[in-house]
Amino acid sequence: MKKLTLIIMLSLSLNNLLHAQNRAVPSLKIGDKVPQIALKGFLGKREAKDLKEFYKGKVLIINFWASWCVPCLKELPILDSLAKVNADKLNVISVTYESRDHTVSFLEKHPDLKLKSVAVLLGDSVLHQIFSHRIIPHNVWIDSSGTVRNITGSEGITQSNIDLLIEGKSSLTKNKNDAIGFNFNETFHKGDSNFISRSILTGYMEGIPGGLSYRRSWNPKKREIIRFFSFNVSLSHLLWSVVGMEKSIRNYYHLMRIETKDSTRYFWPSECPESFNRSKYKTKANWMKDNLYCYELTLPKPFQDTAFFDFMLNDLKRVFKFDIEKRREKILCTSIYVKESGLLKASKADTSYIQVNSDGLTAKRVSPVELFHYINEKVKPNLNSIPADPPFIDKTELKFPIDVALRFDNGRLPSYQEIKGILEKRYGFNTKLEKHKYPITIIRDMEP
Structure with a gap:
């Protein structure tokens, strides 16, 4: 484990060194001509040599390596062997940024590398600047005119590719x-447009509205979600999106309770006016900057909605430091009964579907709770209204999903109570307010 850590740190040090050097000299790319430069620091030689001497009448591979790089050490003997076989047509310069003393000592301890046919350049900074890179092995292929033809890792080092370079051709389509x-100390943006999975939380974003959206599985029979995105919402609204699992845009008959010493942390000023008046905030705009959030969770594949919302809740818990308690309490609920079960037949549909509008109500392959919850949420005086009925409990004893089809007269969407009356008359449904044990979520600030 210690050895692995050392290798990583050396790699990062090289990356930082090259990053600093690359600001000074533009890096050459495929199709560029190499400059006329003198190189000094070759193993076993004191005099400088012009770079042109290596590609004049031949082709040249400039190979960048380091003593800590395992793939580089596997590649070096291959390069040396190819340089020997093609001695009259190919030169290889193996370049390391590491010092002469270090490299000489390393090569003496590893005679198996047998670097007899390649020119080893030690303590280099010049070629590292001209051919900047982040990952080694790094191989630059130069033809006899001094033009960069390819830039590869180890995968292209073969006799057939060297033959093509000598012939003035190239079979390397991937460079x-x-x-x-890239700077590993900075926020990672390179994958912003092609990420596989992402969880991101930001503060208030000026210039965009507030709201939320879901992207679900293509399969309507499954309650699966692949993406959730909320933008400029309060913490209570964000938490309710998780706890309520789309029951309503607002807390539904206190199914989520927040216990806090600072209500302004969770609620809009209009929802906690006394706390807001005592707070440090002078205007709603000041409060918005500190207490509205944008949050996105995108997963690599759709997950069951209960699991998806658990992922979200754990994300928010880590950031906002609250405790969660889930318990069942006796609260007022809406019990659904059926007077005549013979009016309802088992659905033969293979997908689940509900829609209500001014033409009518259509439902395929749903449970009574799904049916009543849908119309309770959709048929309201306005979007922000709390649903008319408390949470539903199924008392029908039906053992199968059902279909429902209603047509409305005069092209008018009836009220929620009117639709309940039509369902009672047509299908025998009736509802009754009763107390039952129901899941409640308690959210508490963590003690400092």
Whole structure:
């Protein structure tokens, strides 16, 4: 484990070194001509040599390596062997940024590398600047005219590719493209448009509205979600999205309770006016900047909605530091009964579907609770109204999903109570307010 950590740190040090150097000299790319430069620091030689000497009448591979790089050490003997076999047509310069003393000592301890046919350049900074990179092995292929033809890792080092380079051709369709400007100390944006999974939470974003959206599985029979996105919402609204699991846009008959010493942390000023008047905030705009949030969770595949909302809740719990207690309490509920079960037949549909509008109500393959919850949520005086009935309890004893089809007269959407009356007359449903044990979620600030 210690050895692995050392290798990683050396790699990062090299990346930082090259990142600093690359600001000074533009890096050459495929199709560029190499400059006329003198190189000094070759193993076993004191004099400088012009780079042109290596590709004049031959082709050249400039290979960048380091003593800590395992793939590099596997590649070096292969390069040396190819340089020997093609001695009259190919030169190889193996370049390391590491010091002469370090490299000489390393090579003496590893005679198996047998670097006899390649030129080893030690303590280099010049070629590292001209051919900047982030990942090694890094190989630059140069033809006899001094033009960069390819830039690869290890995968292209073969006799057939060397033959093609000598012939002035290239079979390498994929070239190495290191992200030179990448800085691991900065926020990672490179994958913003092609991420596999993402969870991101930000503060208030000026200039966009408030709201939320879900992206569900294509399969309507499954209650699966792949993406949730809320934008400029309060913490109580965000939490209710998780706890309520789409029951309503607002807390539904106190199924979620928040116990806090600072209500302004969770609720809009209009929802806690006394706390807001005692707070540090002078205007609603000041409060919004500190207490509205944008949150997105996108997963690599759809998850059952209960699991998806658990992922969300754990995200929010880590950031906002609250405790969660789930318990069952006796509260007022809406019990659904059926007077005549013979009016309802088992659905033969293979998908679940509900829609209500001014033309009528259509439901396929649903439970009584799903049916009543849907119309309770959809048929309200306005979008922000709390649903008319408390949570539903199924007392019908039906053992199968059902279909419902209603037509409305005069092209008018009836009220919620009117639709309940039509369902009672047509299908025998009736409801009754009763107390039952029902799941409640308590959210408490963590003690400091």
